[in-house]
Structure formats: structure tokens, C-alpha cells
């Protein structure tokens with residue numbers, strides 16, 4: 001396992017994923033019942049954009065740093081801008097929150113969070129990041145297995161599945177996880193993040209998930225450039241099972257802003273599959 005999210009923190013794909021995550025959280029928190037949030041692949045929870053990895057990749061410079069200086073953001077991106085601004089005390093953007101910290105900061109009394117992380121070093125950084133948030137717990141474990149085990153059979157649940165996709169079975173495991181989690185808790189909202197490199201791989205994942213999962217999937221795609229080089233991450237997509245009512249519009253707004261502002265001849269699309 002070589003993947004280090006520190007190289008990619010705050011890039012266009014994090015913006016899509018994290019803005020959508022904050023919108024989903026707010027939508028699910030409109031109901032009074034407590035919400036249990038699960039993150040199968042947590043990462044370290046907090047990233048230093050002035051550090052060597054972020055500086056070398058330049059991905060945050062081309063992503064969150066542009067968003068932070070953007071004056072007229074569409075509403076669906078404003079909560080992410082506010083969360084990043086708060087973390088940096090309104091000053092220069094040198095810190096970027098991962099999904100665990102974004103969720104921890106949004107929990108209401110009675111809500112819970114579990115972030116899984118397989119790499120011991122990343123997991124210990126994650127525990128440290130979340131030390132001040134007692135309702136946010138961590139597990140140094142395989143997130144696909146751990147979340148399926150701990151998922152309650154009923155109640156309001158949001159799952160983020162955000163693997164590095166450095167192993168070829170991640171696609172298969174994501175499709176199986178969507179099916180198994182929604183079988184265990186039929187109302188669980190499950191969001192998978194995927195890279196878009198070439199259409200064949202993405203379409204194959206959608207077909208496999210549609211075969212395994214007996215419901216509709218909301219798909220948001222931010223294609224940053226034409227798919228001419230399948231070795232590059234040309235875009236990203238979010239695939240959501242049990243998407244709450246009204247989520248389609250903000251998802252479209254997020255994908256469109258990211259493609260139009262940060263992409264090169266790309267395309268944003270939202271559709272329903274299954």
C-alpha cells in the first residue's frame with residue numbers, strides 16, 4: 001500500500017466529495033433522529049498544505065486554494081469553504097480537513113462517527129486529529145469489513161466509501177459493500193467516491209453495482225478533461241444509494257462548478273442508474 005492522501009488533499013476530487021458529504025449530512029440532520037456516520041477509509045483526518053507532499057503535487061493549489069479565493073461560490077460549495085476557513089481561523093489556507101474532521105465538526109448531540117483506517121501510522125494520526133471529538137471514534141481495521149460488522153440494522157445511517165483504488169479489487173469490494181450495507185440497513189445512505197480514468201472501468205463498476213444492489217443509484221460525475229489518457233485521473237464520480245430527496249440539485253451544482261472552474265474542456269453530469 002503506497003497511497004498517501006497527503007499528496008491529494010484539497011484537490012478537485014476532495015472538493016467534490018467533501019462538498020457533497022457536507023450537503024448530505026445537513027440533509028440527513030434535518031430530521032431529529034440521531035445520525036450514525038461511517039467512513040470505511042478515513043485517512044489521517046487533517047492535512048498540512050504547506051507540507052512537502054502537498055507542495056510537490058500542487059493539487060491543493062489547483063483545487064481548494066482556488067475555491068477559497070472564489071468570491072461567488074454556488075450555495076452547495078459554501079459549507080466547505082466555511083469549514084476550511086474556520087479551520088484556518090480565516091487566514092491563509094494551510095490546513096485542509098479530511099472527511100473525519102468535516103464530519104466530527106458537524107455532529108449534533110447524539111450523532112456518532114466511526115472512521116476506519118488500515119495503515120497503523122495513518123490511523124494513529126487520525127486518532128490524534130479526532131482526540132477532541134468524543135463522539136467520533138476510530139478503528140485501525142479494514143473498513144469494508146468493520147463497517148459492515150458495526151452498521152446498525154435500523155436508524156439513520158450515512159456511509160462514505162472512499163478507497164485509494166490502488167488494488168484492482170476495490171471496485172468489486174465497493175459494489176459488494178453497497179449491496180451488503182443496504183441489505184443490512186435498507187435506509188442507509190451509502191456514497192462511494194470513484195476516480196474516472198476511462199469509461200470502461202467506470203461503466204463496469206456501475207453495472208456491477210446495479211446487479212448487486214436492488215435500488216436506484218444517483219450518480220454525479222465531474223469529468224475534468226476528455227478521457228484521452230486512461231493513465232490519468234481525468235475526473236471523479238460519486239455514486240449514492242438511497243440518496244435523500246433534493247440531493248440531485250446540489251450534487252449537480254458541485255460537479256458543474258468544479259468542472260467549469262478547475263477543469264479543461266470537461267463535462268459535469270448527474271443521472272440516475274439502476
Ligand code: SAM
Pocket residue numbers: 001003005017039040041042043044045097098099100116117118119122141142143144162163164
Ligand atoms: N476519506 C478520506 C477523506 O476524504 O479525507 C480519504 C481517504 S484516502 C482516499 C484512502 C485511505 O484508505 C488511505 O489513508 C489508506 O491508507 C486507507 N486504506 C486503504 N485500504 C483500506 C482498507 N481496506 N480499509 C481502511 N482503510 C484503508
